[in-house]
Amino acid sequence: MFKSLREHATVLEVAPGWVVVDPPSRFPGPVEHVIVGSGGVLAAARWSGDVTVVDGVLHQNGRRRELQAADLVRETDALAGLLRKEHRQVVAPVVVTRGDHPPIKVAPGLVLIGQDALAPTLEALTTHLGPDDTADVLGRIAQARARRVDELPTQATLSAALNADRTRRR
DSSP, X not given: XXXXXXXXXXXXXXXXXXXXXXXXXXXXXXXXXXXXXXXXXXXXXXXXXXXXXETTEEEXXXXXXXXXXXXXXXXXXXHHHTSOHHHHTTEEEEEEESSOOOOEEETTTEEEEEHHHHHHHHHHSOOOOOHHHHHHHHHHHHHHHHHHHHHSOOHHHHHHHHHHHHHHHO
16 A cells, blocks of 8 residues: 555656555545645645646646636645644645746645655745654544445445335334
């Protein structure tokens, strides 16, 4: 489950010491990777095509992507909710695109960055999480992922619950 970002070097070149985990969301969503390191926690979505910022709004191939950006922010907030209170403030949504453009702050709270600028940007971030904090964040994400699988009902469980409900109503 835990993978070194170096294993994803063809997709993202990142700084040493940072790791990526799959997001703990129940259904596929905008967050493709959770990037965790001493500088914080990034909920990353990768967008292809021509991604620009016009008047604080993300555009992809000339189309406004406000709803997609809002979904990313909402899912990032849900991710932050899994963490301890002191770690929530260092969680941020990030859209990663092709290229080497430096980070650009986008409304509402997003950061747009080129994949070639990601590693140097991660390296330059101020340290917010120590090794124990990073381990705690990764552990909480792992627990959320495990709960996700354990909490999904099987067909047998759904049938039993439905039958029990029908029996109670009679």
